[in-house]
Amino acid sequence: MFTSIIDKDCGLSDVEKFQHLRSCLKGPALDTVSSLEISSANYTIALDLLKRRFNNKRLIFQSHVTDILSLNRIESSSAVKLRSLSDTVNANIRTLQSLGSAEQIAGCIIVHSLLQKVDKATQANWEETTPMDTIPTCEQFIEFLDRRCQRLENVEHAMATYTPSTKSTPQI
Template identity: 45%
Template sequence: MQDNFDKSQTAVERLNLLELASDVRAKFLNIYCAVKSKISRELAKLRRVSVINSTALPNFNIEQASTSRAGVRATRLPEFKLPRFGGAYMDWPDFYAMYTTVIGNNEDLTNLEKFQHLRSCLDGPALDTIRSLEPTEANYEKAVDLLTARFDNKLLHFQGHIRSIYRLSSVVKGSARSLRQLSDGINSHLRALNTMATTQEIADGMLISLVSSKLDQHTQEKWEEGLPTNKLLKWTDMAAFLEKRCRMMENIENAMVTHTPSNQKTITIWMSLHLVTF
């Protein structure tokens, strides 16, 4: 169902570019996950009832009885597989939204069961974040808080999509498949960006990313220091930083200008006097 929707929505977006800025996909994903979660809970209840009845009446098979009454074979829904998360910041929002819908808000599960589901979904740095916690009822909320504190970073999510756009492979000459991959990749990242930023913020973010990639390592480190986690940056922030950095470096260079011999002699005498005093 989800694949069919993605194909249909992609076709609509090709006909109307304004659809790229809509939240249709996000709404569909929320509804889809909610329905799947409800179905899973109902199936779990039916399985528990089936176990109880089969224990009380070992010769009675509920599924066979309902099938014989209906005259057709019951169709089983495919099992819903939870997404996996390995620590990529831009994957966190989708993972957490789906996990919360299917597992986190499931009242039929205990915190211990939720913890076990959560651990089974994690890999790499994400799993390392909660690896030291024992799987207990009390530690489930701690695990969720640790993951949220580390990966729920709006600025890093935003920057991740921006950088991914710049890293998309160039189109191979005469290759329709290569061009399609570029188009689908850009549209995918733009849809994600449109859910967290305005058009102006996206434009500023792309310009900031381009300029910061051209900075020397030390200047880039200074830029990264103290950046907010839940606030998107404007180009004026980068422009102000560059101006301040330029003035500071120019002042340092002017202070280090080579002195003339007479000035050097004066400085040497002054330093000698102060050393004797010290």
């Protein structure tokens, strides 16, 4: 919304855009740019800093999937509770649709669910090896799992067959 209303407004100077930007930010986002003096040159720097820090498409996608999957079950019929559930689902689905295709959304839900089934070390390895700016596919996750299995099998085999050599003293 900021990009559409402020950033693309040719009638505003970069200093004015930067002032508007800072007035819209709070918390960690504001902390990211708070050390920058409001100037034309720093507006572009501020936008770049914010994009690098917060433009993690995969994390944004996963966050919305998590919001949907972690909704509590409604135990009794209540218009208020159903409306709240509906509003939450619709808001998250609309955001997901703005970020990716139906296939990407479905894939992300599957990957998200499968990640909950693996150990913490495998989860960390997945996070370290997957680009932040793309939404991973099921195929990428399956390929990752296959590579991870192969590496672990190799390590386990190496550990099972490794026997430390005994220290021997040279014979004279």
